[in-house]
Amino acid sequence: xxxxxxxxxxxxxxxxxxxxxxxxxxxxxxxxxxxxxxxxxxxxxxxxxxxxxxxxxxxxxxxxxxxxxxxxxxxxxxxxxxxxxxxxxxxxxxxxxxxxxxxxxxxxxxxxxxxxxxxxxxxxxxxxxxxxxxxxxxxxxxxxxxxxxxxxxxxxxxxxxxxxxxxxxxxxxxxxxxxxxxxxxxxxxxxxxxxxxxxxxxxxxxxxxxxxxxxxxxxxxxxxxxxxxxxxxxxxxxxxxxxxxxxxxxxxxxxxxxxxxxxxxxxxxxxxxxxxxxxxxxxxxxxxxxxxxxxxxxxxxxxxxxxxxxxxxxxxxxxxxxxxxxxxxxxxxxxxxxxxxxxxxxxxxxxxxxxxxxxxxxxxxxxxxxxxxxxxxxxxxxxxxxxxxxxxxxxxxxxxxxxxxxxxxxxxxxxxxxxxxxxxxxxx
Amino acid sequence: xxxxxxxxxxxxxxxxxxxxxxxxxxxxxxxxxxxxxxxxxxxxxxxxxxxxxxxxxxxxxxxxxxxxxxxxxxxxxxxxxxxxxxxxxxxxxxxxxxxxxxxxxxxxxxxxxxxxxxxxxxxxxxxxxxxxxxxxxxxxxxxxxxxxxxxxxxxxxxxxxxxxxxxxxxxxxxxxxxxxxxxxxxxxxxxxxxxxxxxxxxxxxxxxxxxxxxxxxxxxxxxxxxxxxxxxxxxxxxxxxxxxxxxxxxxxxxxxxxxxxxxxxxxxxxxxxxxxxxxxxxxxxxxxxxxxxxxxxxxxxxxxxxxxxxxxxxxxxxxxxxxxxxxxxxxxxxxxxxxxxxxxxxxxxxxxxxxxxxxxxxxxxxxxxxxxxxxxxxxxxxxxxxxxxxxxxxxxxxxxxxxxxxxxxxxxxxxxxxxxxxxxxxxx
Numbered sequence: 073x074x075x076x077x078x079x080x081x082x083x084x085x086x087x088x089x090x091x092x093x094x095x096x097x098x099x100x101x102x103x104x105x106x107x108x109x110x111x112x113x114x115x116x117x118x119x120x121x122x123x124x125x126x127x128x129x130x131x132x133x134x135x136x137x138x139x140x141x142x143x144x145x146x147x148x149x150x151x152x153x154x155x156x157x158x159x160x161x162x163x164x165x166x167x168x169x170x171x172x173x174x175x176x177x178x179x180x181x182x183x184x185x186x187x188x189x190x191x192x193x194x195x196x197x198x199x200x201x202x203x204x205x206x207x208x209x210x211x212x213x214x215x216x217x218x219x220x221x222x223x224x225x226x227x228x229x230x231x232x233x234x235x236x237x238x239x240x241x242x243x244x245x246x247x248x249x250x251x252x253x254x255x256x257x258x259x260x261x262x263x264x265x266x267x268x269x270x271x272x273x274x275x276x277x278x279x280x281x282x283x284x285x286x287x288x289x290x291x292x293x294x295x296x297x298x299x300x301x302x303x304x305x306x307x308x309x310x311x312x313x314x315x316x317x318x319x320x321x322x323x324x325x326x327x328x329x330x331x332x333x334x335x336x337x338x339x340x341x342x343x344x345x346x347x348x349x350x351x352x353x354x355x356x357x358x359x360x361x362x363x364x365x366x367x368x369x370x371x372x373x374x375x376x377x378x379x380x381x382x383x384x385x386x387x388x389x390x391x392x393x394x395x396x397x398x399x400x401x402x403x404x405x406x407x408x409x410x411x412x413x414x415x416x417x418x419x420x421x422x423x424x425x426x427x428x429x430x431x432x433x434x435x436x437x438x439x440x441x442x443x444x445x446x447x448x449x450x451x452x453x454x455x456x457x458x459x460x461x462x463x464x465x466x467x468x469x470x471x472x473x474x475x476x477x478x479x480x481x482x483x484x485x486x487x488x489x490x491x492x493x494x495x496x497x498x499x500x
Numbered sequence: 501x502x503x504x505x506x507x508x509x510x511x512x513x514x515x516x517x518x519x520x521x522x523x524x525x526x527x528x529x530x531x532x533x534x535x536x537x538x539x540x541x542x543x544x545x546x547x548x549x550x551x552x553x554x555x556x557x558x559x560x561x562x563x564x565x566x567x568x569x570x571x572x573x574x575x576x577x578x579x580x581x582x583x584x585x586x587x588x589x590x591x592x593x594x595x596x597x598x599x600x601x602x603x604x605x606x607x608x609x610x611x612x613x614x615x616x617x618x619x620x621x622x623x624x625x626x627x628x629x630x631x632x633x634x635x636x637x638x639x640x641x642x643x644x645x646x647x648x649x650x651x652x653x654x655x656x657x658x659x660x661x662x663x664x665x666x667x668x669x670x671x672x673x674x675x676x677x678x679x680x681x682x683x684x685x686x687x688x689x690x691x692x693x694x695x696x697x698x699x700x701x702x703x704x705x706x707x708x709x710x711x712x713x714x715x716x717x718x719x720x721x722x723x724x725x726x727x728x729x730x731x732x733x734x735x736x737x738x739x740x741x742x743x744x745x746x747x748x749x750x751x752x753x754x755x756x757x758x759x760x761x762x763x764x765x766x767x768x769x770x771x772x773x774x775x776x777x778x779x780x781x782x783x784x785x786x787x788x789x790x791x792x793x794x795x796x797x798x799x800x801x802x803x804x805x806x807x808x809x810x811x812x813x814x815x816x817x818x819x820x821x822x823x824x825x826x827x828x829x830x831x832x833x834x835x836x837x838x839x840x841x842x843x844x845x846x847x848x849x850x851x852x853x854x855x856x857x858x859x860x861x862x863x864x865x866x867x868x869x870x871x872x873x874x875x876x877x878x879x880x881x882x883x884x885x886x887x888x889x890x891x892x893x894x895x896x897x898x899x900x901x902x903x904x905x906x907x908x909x910x911x912x913x914x915x916x917x918x919x920x921x922x923x924x925x926x927x928x
Contacts, residue, residue, distance in 0.1 A: 084828070087824070088852070090851070170872070172872070176862060176866075178873075266884050281713065287883070307907070308906065308907030309907075312908075314909075315910055315911050316909075319909070319911050397512075401512075422900075423518070423519045424516070424519055425515070426614065427900065428901060429900070430901070432902075432905060433905040433906055434903060435909045435910050438604075438905075438908070439901075443600065443910070444598070444901070445600060445606075445920065445922035456694050457613070457694070457695060457717075457885060457886040458885040458886040462901075470884040471888060471889075472855065472856060472857065472858055472888065472889070473857045473867075473889045474858055475858075476859075477863075479733070479736030479737075479862065480740075480862040481744075481747070481862070481863045481865075482743055482865035482866060483747050485871070
C-alpha cells in the first residue's frame with residue numbers, strides 16, 4: 073500500500089483516536105514506557121547496526137553521537153513519557169461556555185488536530201518523543217525519521233505501535249514512512265494531513281514549506297539578535313552575549329548578530345570581543361566595526377546569515393530605532409534581545425520587534441519549551457498563525473464548537489421574534 | 501508603485517501600527533464613523549454610478565441588491581463601527597505570566613498578526629467592516645474588493661484612509677488594490693503578508709488557497725448536514741430542517757444534505773418533504789429515497805455537492821456510525837447537526853464528527869460570529885490551524901513571548917548551577 077492510501081485510512085481512524093479517554097491514552101503511554109524498557113536489548117542491537125553503518129559511511133562524529141541510543145538515552149525517553157503522562161489533558165478543555173438564548177448553549181472545546189505529519193532528524197529519541205506527544209494529544213501521526221537511524225527507528229516504531237494498538241488505540245494511530253521518496257507523497261496529501269511539522273536543516277524545512285499545501289508549523293531560520301543599548305550594564309552583558317553565542321552553537325536560538333549602540337562601541341566592543349574570542353568565536357562586521365575589533369568585513373546583505381557556528385556578525389547602530397529596523401529587516405522573527413537598564417527602551421524594543429520572543433537582559437538560548445515550563449516541546453514556530461515561539465502540547469490541538477438546542481431556528485432571531493441574550497455559563 | 505513595493509512599505513510600518521494605544525485605535529474608528537456620516541452624499545453618488553453600471557451590464561438582481569449602499573446600509577456600518585469601539589482590546593492581553601526563576605519573568609502577550617490581505621466580494625459595507633476590524637486589532641490591511649463596486653469602494657477607502665491617517669495612524673495602515681491582476685501579485689508576497697482572508701465563491705477561494713504560500717484563513721465549501729436520528733422529535737425536526745435549508749440558501753452554513761435513519765424514513769421523510777416543498781425546496785436522493793419522496797436519483801459521489809440553492813441531497817443510513825462516516829467523508833468540516841432526544845447519541849456525534857461546529861437540535865444557520873456573540877465576525881474557517889469556525893477579532897491576533905531577565909544565562913541551568921522553579925505570577 074502506498075503512503076497516500078495509508079494516510080487516507082489514518083484520516084478515517086482519526087475521529088476514533090480523538091475520542092479516546094485520557095485514561096486510555098495515558099495507559100498506552102505507560103505500557104509503551106514499560107515495553108521500551110523490557111525490550112531494550114533489541115533496541116540497542118538495532119542501534120549498533122546503525123552506528124556501524126554510520127562509521128563505515130564515515131559520518132561526522134557529531135552526527136554519529138546523535139545516532140546513539142544507549143541506556144542513558146532510554147532512561148531519558150522513558151522519563152519523558154512518564155512526565156507526559158502526568159501533564160493535564162490537553163483535550164476536552166472548555167474554552168468558552170455561553171448561553172446564546174434559553175436552552176441554546178454554546179461550548180468551545182479543545183480537540184486534536186487530526187492527522188499530523190512529522191519529518192524529523194536522525195535521532196532515535198525523537199521518534200519516541202513525537203509518538204508520545206501525539207498519543208497524549210489524541211492525534212494520528214505519520215512519522216518519517218532520518219535514514220541514518222533506520223534500523224533503530226524500525227524497532228522503536230514496532231515496539232510502540234504493537235503496544236499502543238494492544239492497548240486499544242485504532243490501527244491508524246501511527247504510521248512510519250521509511251523511504252525518502254515517501255516525503256513528496258506525504259506533501260501531496262493535503263486532503264488528509266492536517267498539519268506538517270518538519271525538523272531539520274533550514275534548506276530542508278524551506279523545501280517542505282515550498283512544496284506543500286498542508287499548513288506547516290516550524291521555522292526555517294533562526295537569525296537571533298542581541299542589541300546592546302547605550303544604557304547597558306557591562307557585568308550583565310558579557311556573560312549573556314557569550315552564552316547566547318556559544319552555549320550551543322547549532323541551536324536555532326543562538327545569537328547570530330550583535331548590534332551595538334555607536335556611543336558605547338569603543339567601551340563595549342573590545343571587552344565583548346575578548347570574552348567571545350576566549351570562547352572560540354570569530355567575527356564578521358561592517359568596515360566600522362573592524363576599527364574596534366579584529367574581524368572580516370562583510371556586506372549589508374549578509375546580515376541575513378545564520379551561521380550555527382562560532383561566528384558572529386557585528387554592526388553598530390545610531391539608535392534603538394535603527395536596531396529595531398535592522399532586526400525586523402534581517403532577522404527571522406525568532407528571538408531577539410535588548411541589553412539595557414532603561415525600561416522605557418526595553419518596552420519599546422519589545423513592542424516594536426516583530427519576533428516570537430523579545431527579551432531584556434537574558435540569553436536568547438532561553439527560547440525553548442522546557443525552559444518556558446511547558447513540560448514538552450513540539451517545536452519552535454516562527455509563523456504567526458496557530459502557534460508562535462516554543463510550542464507545547466497546545467500546538468497539537470484545535471477546538472470545535474458544540475451547540476445544544478431544543479429545536480431553535482434562525483428565522484425567529486432574524487425576524488425579531490426572539491433575541492439572543494448572550495450569558496456566560498459557569499464551568500461545569 | 502506596484503503592490504509588492506507598497507506591501508513592503510506596509511510591512512515596515514506594521515510594528516508602528518501594532519504599537520498604537522487602544523485610545524488611538526478607537527479614536528480613529530470614531531472619526532471614521534463621523535466622516536462616513538458627514539460625507540454620505542459623496543458615497544451615495546459613487547454608489548449610484550456602480551448601480552447604473554450594474555444595470556447596464558445586466559447583472560442579476562440579487563447582485564445588484566448587494567451592491568447598493570444607501571442610508572440604511574450606512575446606518576448599519578456606522579453602528580457596527582461604534583459596537584467595535586466598545587469591544588475590549590484584543591491586544592496586550594496577558595495570556596500567561598510565569599516566573600521561570602528569580603527575576604526571570606515570562607509573559608505571553610497578544611499582539612496583531614501584522615499585514616493581512618483581504619479579498620472580498622462586491623459589497624461596499626464589507627470594505628468598511630474589514631477596515632474597522634483591522635484598525636481595532638492593530639493590523640495593516642491590503643483590501644481588494646469586487647470590481648462591481650469600484651466607484652463606491654474608492655470613495656469609502658479615501659474617506660477611511662484620510663481620516664485614520666489624520667488621526668495619526670501610519671501611512672502604511674491600509675492599502676486598496678483596485679486591479680484584478682493585483683491579486684496574483686498579492687498572492688506572491690509571502691515575505692510581507694502574514695495572512696490572507698479570501699471571501700467569495702468556492703472556486704475563487706480554492707484558487708487563492710492553491711496559488712499562494714501565505715497562510716489562508718477561510719473556507720471554500722460549506723457542505724453542512726443534518727442527521728435525523730432514530731430518537732428524533734418530529735416537532736423540533738421539521739422547523740429545523742426547513743430553517744437550515746431555506747432561511748438563506750446562499751450562505752455557507754445552509755444544510756446541503758439530509759441524512760435519515762432508515763427506521764424512521766417512512767414516518768419522517770414524507771412529512772419533511774411536505775414542509776420543505778412548501779418552502780420551495782426540490783430533492784435529489786438515492787434510489788431508495790425516491791421510494792418515499794419525489795426526487796431526482798443521484799450518485800454517491802454527488803454527495804460532495806454544495807447547492808447554495810433550494811435543492812437538497814437526501815440519503816438513508818443504518819446507524820449513527822454510518823451518518824458520522826458519511827459526514828466525515830463527504831462534508832466540508834463546517835457545521836453538522838444531529839436531531840435526537842438521545843443525549844448519548846448526541847455526544848457520540850459531537851465527538852466523532854470532525855467539523856468546526858457540531859450541533860444538537862438546532863439549525864446549522866446558527867454558525868455565525870454574531871450569533872455566537874463575538875460582536876464582530878472576520879469570517880468562518882474550516883481549517884484547523886489558528887482559528888476554526890466563526891472567527892471574531894481574536895482571529896486577527898497572535899502573541900509574543902516577553903522575557904525579562906537580570907543577566908541570566910542558559911549555561912547556569914544546563915550545568916546544574918541553577919534550576920527553574922516555574923511559578924505562575926498573579927495578573928498585574
